[in-house]
Amino acid sequence: MKIITAEFFTSAEKPSQYPQDDLPHIALVGKSNVGKSSLINALTNNKKLARVSSSPGKTRLVNFFLVNQNFYIVDLPGYGFAKVSKSEKEKWGTMIDQYFSTAKQLQLLIMLVDIRHDPTREDKQMAEWIRYYKIPVILALTKSDKLGKTRIKPRAAQIKKELGFSGDIMHIPCSSVTGYGLDEIQDSLDHYITLKQTDII
Numbered sequence: 353m354k355i356i357t358a359e360f361f362t363s364a365e366k367p368s369q370y371p372q373d374d375l376p377h378i379a380l381v382g383k384s385n386v387g388k389s390s391l392i393n394a395l396t397n398n399k400k401l402a403r404v405s406s407s408p409g410k411t412r413l414v415n416f417f418l419v420n421q422n423f424y425i426v427d428l429p430g431y432g433f434a435k436v437s438k439s440e441k442e443k444w445g446t447m448i449d450q451y452f453s454t455a456k457q458l459q460l461l462i463m464l465v466d467i468r469h470d471p472t473r474e475d476k477q478m479a480e481w482i483r484y485y486k487i488p489v490i491l492a493l494t495k496s497d498k499l500g501k502t503r504i505k506p507r508a509a510q511i512k513k514e515l516g517f518s519g520d521i522m523h524i525p526c527s528s529v530t531g532y533g534l535d536e537i538q539d540s541l542d543h544y545i546t547l548k549q550t551d552i553i
């Protein structure tokens with residue numbers, strides 16, 4: 353699939369604000385600054401689509417991008433802000449939980465982890481959550497351009513193991529800067545979007 357059009361659709365805090373149609377969703381989740389917005393921009397070839405920024409704001413909402421009038425890329429709020437209050441954390445938890453439990457169109461979740469860093473406690477909790485909801489997931493190991501080539505494979509395997517993901521879960525080292533691994537992520541999107549369309553027919 354070639355991405356021809358991609359546009360910001362809406363931001364939501366609660367399910368009643370999600371798009372009210374049946375188009376499939378591909379969602380991204382991960383720590384703030386892990387590279388979610390950069391990956392969305394790289395995949396859609398649009399440098400300005402998802403704001404690449406470390407500053408909060410819309411990054412604390414569920415952001416929907418409509419692609420090819422055919423599916424949504426969903427940017428879930430990032431976790432791991434050092435300075436957020438307990439109530440902010442609870443609000444984040446509620447938002448993610450509501451999304452996971454109500455968005456029936458969620459076809460695939462891409463969980464992002466920075467390949468240079470060990471998974472945090474929150475990353476591990478997220479992995480547990482994904483298993484609890486039995487959400488189809490692939491692991492994207494971001495910022496691979498920052499690591500020597502020979503270190504990529506062992507680091508990727510180690511992170512996956514620490515998150516408790518089995519061999520069945522696909523993991524893709526990638527870089528939004530060099531484009532490394534993006535074809536493989538794109539292939540996964542194609543696969544899951546096509547699955548959904550076959551479902552409908």
Ligand SMILES: Nc1nc2c(ncn2[C@@H]2O[C@H](COP(=O)(O)OP(=O)(O)O)[C@@H](O)[C@H]2O)c(=O)[nH]1
Pocket residue numbers: 382383384385386387388389390391403404405406411430494495496497498526527528529530
């Ligand atoms: N070297 C490198 N930097 C990246 C990559 N992806 C994102 N970044 C940088 O990491 C920072 C956070 O990226 P952003 O996409 O805003 O992360 P988000 O908070 O998860 O949406 C920015 O300074 C990006 O330029 C990557 O693949 N390689």
Ligand SMILES: [Mg+2]
Pocket residue numbers: 388389390402403404405411
């Ligand atoms: Mg972002």
